Amino acid sequence: MNILHMKKVYKSLRYGWLLAVFAIISFSSVQAQVATEGAEFWFAFSPHTGATSLRVMVVSDSAANVEITMPANTGFTTINQAVPAGRATYIDIPVANITTGSAAGNTENMGFRLTSDRNINVTLLNAQTGGTPSSLDGTILFPHNSTQDWTQSIVGNFSDYIVNTSDQNSSIVVVATTDATDVILTPSGGTATTVTLTRGQTHTITGTNSLDGYRVQACKPIMVFAGGQTATEGCTATNLMVNQMMPFETWGTRFFTVPGAGGAFNYSVKIVGSTDGTTISVDSVQTTTVGKGQSVLLNGLTQPVCIETSSPVQISQFFRGNTCNGSTPVVGGPAMVVLKHVQQGVDSIAFPIDTVAATTNITNRFVTIITPDGSQNALRLNGQTIPAASFTQYTVCTDYVHATIDLATFIPSGAFSKVTVSGAQNALVYAQGYGTDKSYIYSGGYNVTKVPISASGNPNPSCTGSAIALTATGPNNIATYTWTLPDGSTQTGTNITYTVRSTADSSYSLLATNDAGCDSTISFTIPVDTIILNVDTDQVVCDSITLDAGIGFTSYAWSTGATTQTITVSQAGNYTFTVTRGACTASATINVTSGEKPEVSISVSPTQPTSSARGLERQAFICVENGETLTLTGDTTGTAQLVTWSNGATTNQITVDSAGTYIATIQFTPGCIVIDSIVVQDVCEAKFFVPTAFSPNGDGVNDNLQIFGEGFFNLDFRVFNRWGEVIYISRSKDDGGWDGTAHGVESPNGTYVWRAIFEDVKNPGTLIKRWGRINIVR
Numbered sequence: 001m002n003i004l005h006m007k008k009v010y011k012s013l014r015y016g017w018l019l020a021v022f023a024i025i026s027f028s029s030v031q032a033q034v035a036t037e038g039a040e041f042w043f044a045f046s047p048h049t050g051a052t053s054l055r056v057m058v059v060s061d062s063a064a065n066v067e068i069t070m071p072a073n074t075g076f077t078t079i080n081q082a083v084p085a086g087r088a089t090y091i092d093i094p095v096a097n098i099t100t101g102s103a104a105g106n107t108e109n110m111g112f113r114l115t116s117d118r119n120i121n122v123t124l125l126n127a128q129t130g131g132t133p134s135s136l137d138g139t140i141l142f143p144h145n146s147t148q149d150w151t152q153s154i155v156g157n158f159s160d161y162i163v164n165t166s167d168q169n170s171s172i173v174v175v176a177t178t179d180a181t182d183v184i185l186t187p188s189g190g191t192a193t194t195v196t197l198t199r200g201q202t203h204t205i206t207g208t209n210s211l212d213g214y215r216v217q218a219c220k221p222i223m224v225f226a227g228g229q230t231a232t233e234g235c236t237a238t239n240l241m242v243n244q245m246m247p248f249e250t251w252g253t254r255f256f257t258v259p260g261a262g263g264a265f266n267y268s269v270k271i272v273g274s275t276d277g278t279t280i281s282v283d284s285v286q287t288t289t290v291g292k293g294q295s296v297l298l299n300g301l302t303q304p305v306c307i308e309t310s311s312p313v314q315i316s317q318f319f320r321g322n323t324c325n326g327s328t329p330v331v332g333g334p335a336m337v338v339l340k341h342v343q344q345g346v347d348s349i350a351f352p353i354d355t356v357a358a359t360t361n362i363t364n365r366f367v368t369i370i371t372p373d374g375s376q377n378a379l380r381l382n383g384q385t386i387p388a389a390s391f392t393q394y395t396v397c398t399d400y401v402h403a404t405i406d407l408a409t410f411i412p413s414g415a416f417s418k419v420t421v422s423g424a425q426n427a428l429v430y431a432q433g434y435g436t437d438k439s440y441i442y443s444g445g446y447n448v449t450k451v452p453i454s455a456s457g458n459p460n461p462s463c464t465g466s467a468i469a470l471t472a473t474g475p476n477n478i479a480t481y482t483w484t485l486p487d488g489s490t491q492t493g494t495n496i497t498y499t500v501r502s503t504a505d506s507s508y509s510l511l512a513t514n515d516a517g518c519d520s521t522i523s524f525t526i527p528v529d530t531i532i533l534n535v536d537t538d539q540v541v542c543d544s545i546t547l548d549a550g551i552g553f554t555s556y557a558w559s560t561g562a563t564t565q566t567i568t569v570s571q572a573g574n575y576t577f578t579v580t581r582g583a584c585t586a587s588a589t590i591n592v593t594s595g596e597k598p599e600v601s602i603s604v605s606p607t608q609p610t611s612s613a614r615g616l617e618r619q620a621f622i623c624v625e626n627g628e629t630l631t632l633t634g635d636t637t638g639t640a641q642l643v644t645w646s647n648g649a650t651t652n653q654i655t656v657d658s659a660g661t662y663i664a665t666i667q668f669t670p671g672c673i674v675i676d677s678i679v680v681q682d683v684c685e686a687k688f689f690v691p692t693a694f695s696p697n698g699d700g701v702n703d704n705l706q707i708f709g710e711g712f713f714n715l716d717f718r719v720f721n722r723w724g725e726v727i728y729i730s731r732s733k734d735d736g737g738w739d740g741t742a743h744g745v746e747s748p749n750g751t752y753v754w755r756a757i758f759e760d761v762k763n764p765g766t767l768i769k770r771w772g773r774i775n776i777v778r
Contacts, residue, residue, distance in 0.1 A: 036349070036445040037119040038143020042223045044110050044173045044202045045098045046242045048126050048135070049229065054093040055125040056114065057138075057352035058083050059418045064118035070097065071200030072109035083120065088352035088418045098126075099173050101206030105185065111175040111200040121445060123352050123431075126240055127361075134361045134435070137227065137240040137335055138442045140351065144177060144221055158518035159218040160248040160477050162293055164270045164316040165211040166228025166241045166336065172211055174203045175223040183222060184516050188213030188293060197222075212295035213272060216245075219518035231334035235266075237321020239438050241336035248274060249451040249475035251312035252341025256394065258304045258402050260439060261366040261432045264325035264332045268299040268318050269339075275311035275476050282307055283396035292476075302326070306397035311476070312451070315339045319439050331364075332434040337441040342400075345371075345426030349445035353407060353417050353431060362433040365407040367419060367444065373401045375425035382410045382420055404432070419444070451475040453520055455510040459583035461527040462500045466583055468526065470496050474512055482511040503528045531579065531586035540595035544570040545671030547590050553579040595672050598637050602664050602678045605631040609764045616713055618677065621761050622657070623684035629657045630680060634664035642667040646677075656680055686711035686760040686768070693775040696740030704737035705774060712758040712768070719774065720753045727752075740776050749776050 045054050058066055064083040068091065070076035076097070083089045099110045114122060122143075127136035163172055174183055176197035183203060186192040195203050205211065207228075216224050227242035251274055259265040271280060273290035280288050282298065283305050290296045290313065307315060319325060319335040353365055367381065369391075376391045390403040411417040421429050421444065429444035453474035462468040472481040472494045483491045485498050486505035498505075509523040531553075539545060548566045549556050556563055559576040569575060572594045578587040601618075610616040622628040633653045634643035643652045646663035656662060659682040666674040688709040694702050707717060707730065719728035719738055727742035740747050756770040 036121055036140055036142050036443075039116045039119055041114040041122050041141045041143050042175050042177050043112050043114070043122075043124060043141055043244075044175045044204075044223075044225060045093070045124070045126050046173050046225055046227055046240070047099055047101050047171045047204060047206055047229075048128060048240045050128040050135075051095055051098055051126060051240075052129050053125065053127040053136075054095055054098060055127070055354065056091040056093060057088055057123045057125065057354060058091065058116075058120050059088045059350045059352045060085060060116070060118050060120040061350065062118055064116050064120055066091070066114060066116045066120070068093070068112055068114050070109065070111065071113055072111060072198055073097075073200070083116075083118075086418065088354075090352075090354065099171075099202050099204040101171055101173075101204035103205070103207060105195065105203050105205040107195060107197065107201060107203045109200060110202040110204075113177075113200065121349075121351050123442060124242075125354055125440075126242060128240070129361050135229070135239040135333070135438055136362075137242045137440045138431075139225065139243045140443045140445060141244060142448065144223065158514060158516070158520065159216070159220065159222045159224075160475075160514060160516065161216040161224045161245045162248065162272050162274075162314065163211065163214050163216065163224060163226035163245050164272055164295060164314065164338075165207070165214070165226050166230055166318075166334070167210050167232040168208060168228065168230035169238075170207045170209065170211045170228035171226065172205045172214055172216065173225040174216055175225075176201050176218075176220070177222065178220045181218055181220045181222060184215075184217040186215040186217070187211070188215075188295070210295075212270060213293050215293055217514070217516035217518070219516065227336050231318055231321065235320050235324035237323065237334050239321075239333035239335060241318070241334055243316065243336055243338045243442070246314060246338060246448075247450075248477050250344075250448050251314050252343055253309045253312055254342045255307045255315050255339045256304065256342070256370045256397070256400055256402065256428060257301065257307065257317055257339065258368050258370065258404060258430075259302065260319045260325060260327075260332060260335070260434070260441070261368075261404050261406075262331050262364060262434050263327040264319060264322075264434070264439070265302045266320045266324060266326045267301050268297060268320070269301065269307070270316045270318065271296050271298065271307070271309070272314050273309075273311065274313060278309050278311040278313060280307065280309050280313075284308070304392070304394055304402055306394055306400065317441075319441065322437060331436055332439040333437050335439040335441045337430060337443060340428050340443055340446045342426065342428070343449050344446040345424070345428050346421070346445055346447055347424050347426070348420070348422040349424075349429055350418055350420045351429075351431060351444040353411055353419050353433075355411050355417050361435045361438060362440065363435050364433060365411065366404050366432040367407060367421070368402065368404045368430040368432055369421065369424075369427055370400060370402045370429075371427040372425055373399055375427070376401055376403070378423040378425075379427070380420075380422045381405060383422070384410065453478070453510070453512045453522060455508070455522055455524060457508070457526045461529045461582050462505075463582065463584035464500055464502055464505075464528060464530040467497045467499050470498060470508070472510055472512065477514045478512050479515040480513045482513070484509045484511070500528055503530055529582050529584045531581060531584045533579070533586055533588050535588050535590065537588060537590050539590060539592050539671055540669040541570060541572060541592050541671030542595050542597045542669075543671070543673070544568055545592065545669075547575055547577075547592070549577045549579055549588075553581045555580040592671070595669065597672055597674050598639065598668060600635055600637055600640075600666060600674055601676045602662070603633045603636050604678065605633070610713060610761050613713055613759075613764060616761070619679045619681060621681050621683045621711070622659070624658060624682045625684055627657070629655050631655050632662055632664070632678065634676070635666050640666045640668050658682070681710070683711040683761060685762065686758075688712055688756060688758065688768075688770055690754060690756070690770075690772055690774065692773065693777055694740070695777050696746070697778045704739050706737040707733035707756075709733065711761050713761055713764070714759045716757040718755050720755070721747070722750070722752075747776055749778055751775050
């Protein structure tokens with residue numbers, strides 16, 4: 001089958017718009033942490049000469065029920081097993097169900113599916129106990145839930161592995177989890193071939209020598225196991241070595257190693273690269289480089305080290321044979337584990353340990369914990385405190401410490417047991433064991449952070465008429481990124497630009513295609529903003545006017561230098577402003593011209609008899625007791641835009657039935673406003689009263705002659721002395737009154753005559769005369 005014809009879209013991940021305050025927002029396939037706990041696992045047992053025990057070990061935090069099937073092998077009898085909460089449970093698989101292999105690869109029905117009604121941890125053991133030497137190894141399984149979105153599994157939308165194996169008698173086993181799975185197999189530096197597997201089938205490749213750098217790809221989820229049976233590296237020894245491989249996008253850049261337990265301090269690591277020119281540093285000293293898909297061996301390591309790389313890599317650690325691993329007395333054998341990088345650490349984990357020596361010929365068991373310095377004090381192993389002296393700081397990368405702990409004091413002898421690590425902070429945990437001629441090592445558990453396929457747009461929200469920069473990122477096995485843009489066009493590349501046409505231009509999709517032709521699509525929305533200014537650009541000013549750029553913008557800039565939403569101006573001219581919201585800006589100019597206020601005042605209906613009387617032009621009179629009302633009109637020209645009254649009314653005319661001062665604000669334009677008022681008095685008839693005496697002695701009481709009353713105007717009030725001489729004249733009752741002096745001299749005590757002439761406000765034109773006497777008493 002032509003690889004180019006394998007291009008298939010198996011999943012489209014849609015992401016709605018997430019409103020945020022950031023200038024850039026990213027849309028991606030799910031970047032979830034997936035622990036080694038799960039409810040569905042797929043696996044197979046690697047080729048193992050003389051294997052006598054194929055064991056599945058299960059632990060659970062609560063009682064669980066487990067079922068094991070072989071979906072492609074109808075002759076396999078389903079296994080059902082209850083798993084208690086407090087201890088590990090083992091399930092032995094008939095040895096006949098082990099894969100075989102060849103250089104060309106064998107396709108068999110040897111894949112297993114394990115399901116559980118609770119989340120569990122699962123570890124495989126593959127042992128041969130009757131030979132000399134005997135052999136075994138184990139690997140933890142990571143879960144895969146085929147009923148969920150593939151991105152929720154460690155495998156992801158598509159599967160991409162580059163493997164490390166042993167030096168001789170090496171093997172790779174591929175397990176298909178879905179039907180019609182096309183698997184691309186590419187030897188390092190060789191030519192790709194394709195095999196098609198159904199659900200539960202396996203394809204096993206074996207090699208006389210190393211299969212390092214072999215690439216295994218599929219557009220559907222597959223599981224890959226790799227290892228072998230012989231290690232050389234200057235010390236040829238045999239033992240089964242196997243580990244489940246990690247997908248390409250889960251690799252990391254910082255790792256820690258620890259030598260084997262029991263004094264087996266000689267070890268090596270193999271590093272496979274994801275990017276050409278990747279630099280490798282051991283304890284901060286650059287040692288070598290590695291290319292994409294290439295494998296490099298670092299041999300002869302004897303101390304715990306940290307390994308740091310410039311791009312993500314996968315590292316496998318190999319223990320050496322018992323004749324050259326440095327142990328005294330001689331113990332152990334070759335073993336293999338895929339190291340976890342620091343982003344895969346756990347805070348708590350439970351995993352199984354097989355403590356039945358008769359089954360595995362393992363006599364000593366250990367747990368290795370690598371953890372950030374300072375976090376070790378809270379660690380618990382099966383609920384017990386780990387002595388602080390157990391931990392040793394790394395020599396160069398001093399932010400981490402390590403300990404290898406003998407489980408003899410923690411695990412009851414002769415039982416399959418559950419090991420728990422709790423109170424950790426991003427710890428890397430491994431299980432180790434050895435006998436006289438064999439070893440095993442496997443991870444106790446880990447979290448997985450995948451490099452997602454993601455897309456981002458800047459700015460976000462975008463703006464009509466502006467360019468948006470789109471950026472794609474993902475694991476470095478992506479060959480092409482193809483964008484489908486709102487106008488229906490497409491562009492390719494990790495960085496492109498698109499000019500937004502309208503508010504409808506909000507929907508985008510990104511198609512990521514890896515170098516095996518597998519596709520993954522992200523669809524997302526970037527909202528589009530646009531600014532529509534609602535401003536009257538022609539305005540008139542008489543006194544002053546407030547110009548308003550509008551509400552809802554993040555910044556304002558006026559040609560006057562003001563940075564506020566509104567400005568008040570009194571001069572004619574052009575006033576320009578610019579507003580900003582997000583990525584959008586808009587400007588407008590307001591032309592302000594000079595205007596004259598109309599001559600307008602409040603009119604009263606019915607017309608007041610005193611409307612032309614001097615001093616009473618802005619007064620009106622009603623008799624409230626008699627139910628009289630007045631109609632007041634604010635704008636008599638009929639050209640005002642708005643009339644607002646002091647009583648809250650907004651009509652041009654109002655009817656009043658009570659006394660008070662009524663103010664009208666008459667707006668012809670926002671910059672031409674007339675304010676007028678009228679006083680309405682409650683008067684039913686004219687009332688006039690003058691006291692008969694007052695005492696102008698300066699004591700502050702009744703010192704002046706006051707005139708009282710209402711409803712009169714045009715007053716002429718005079719006081720005469722006994723000789724008929726006028727000594728006081730008043731035109732208003734509100735002028736303060738007579739202080740009892742004449743020509744600046746105190747008038748003597750006695751009687752004085754007063755005369756008043758006035759008009760009635762209700763009946764002007766008729767003069768009313770009044771006479772009376774007033775006594776000064778000091």
